[in-house]
Amino acid sequence: MKLKNNYIIREIMGDTILVPLGDHILQFNGLIILNELGVFILKLLPDVESESEIVEKILLEYEVDRETAEADVSEFMEKLREIEII
């Protein structure tokens, strides 16, 4: 999946923070703190083609049922689309 180059990831006080850059701020004037799963998904994005691929990788990595993983991925991807990161 193609990521837009309009954000930067910062590690501050143990939190992973996604900071928007450029005129992107006009749509999203804030910041996001990513949890472990969010960081995992974001790192995966350049190497996957679909959400179902992400779900499969999460199932390999975490002890979680498919339904929960699909719901989490769907919600997170929706948020990334909303703030125009993908």
Next chain:
Amino acid sequence: METNQNTKAPSTLRSGVEPPLLNYLYSKASRTATPLSGTFELTPRCNFDCKMCYVHLTKGEQTSIGRELDASKWLAIGEEACKNGMLMLLLTGGEPLLRPDFKEIYLGLKKMGLMISINSNGSLLDDDMLSFFKHNPPYKFNISLYGSSEDTYKSLCGVPGGFEKTVHALRTLKEYGVTVKINCSITNYNKSDFEGILDLGNDIGFNVQSAAYMFPAIRRSRDLIGTGNRLSSKEAAEMKLRANLIQLTDERFMKLATAVHEGKRVIDENNECLDLPTAQEETPTEHIRCRAGKCTFWITWDGRMLPCGMMEVPSVSVLELGFKEAWRRTHENTLNIYMPPKCTSCDKRFACDVCAAGCYAETGSFCGEAPEYICSMTEEYIRLVEAEYQKRTATGASAE
């Protein structure tokens, strides 16, 4: 995933209030002594000459004191500050847009992943600069609006034409969707414009944050301790109440008035110097309660680090020590600052905005005498709010 995204909220609602996520970060930063938020004072020079300014120097005065840091130095400090945890940065002056290398500094810092706010008088935001900020917007602009007419700008800021340029900038930034907070410092020169300033802010669609208390300009001269080109303490209290009455809904004003009537702490969400949630009352005196020196810092135009820009001391040299050591010393020095015992035990503390910087600016000492101007302003404010409370509750009771 936690977010503080405010996409759907209009800028008038979001500009003055910090999102909860930032409060979480500040609280954590204070516990871990992380310099989460900083201010880079890029210059003391300004194209305005406002009567109450705490920092303004002419080019001649500035060069006789020292040299402004060049762009590469600011970027190097920014890099070090980021490594140590800085996320929020305020660029201020003087007027920061006076610097010919402003864009270089701003873009370089922005690329580091900083949430940058800019203080400006707005008058240098010509079409070229406005277009630049349309494509490279800051997290927030804080633009001072000094009056609602050219005449007021001339008498307070000493420059003709400033009003029209500033209003043009504000309207264009609104059109571009850039987040702006309008700051309004109330003085003898613009107090009759106050309603006009609020109306203008409302018309453009930006929140106005007013301040009736002006710090004595001790950074310009220690001779100015306890003095200033400002309203009397009683007038300042009247203006503070006037701002409350105009800007708050009836419900929110009554909430505030009830708190004052009952002697409970009044929380002003627009106050950027809010107490840290972890701040505890201490006796017989207390430490600094705000974020200054705990998780925020200020670097002056000549490279000195202060806990807060309204203070002259304690100051350490970032250029000599490097950022990390300068921050360590600033934090340590801040922990040794105490407030006057009279303030800690004062029965009017619940409605008082006194802070360490104010004590020093009013008395020349952090932990000495109580700052009389602030005491008098608070006493008058409580009296006026109580009178308004009594009037409203009596009216309400008789209506029932």
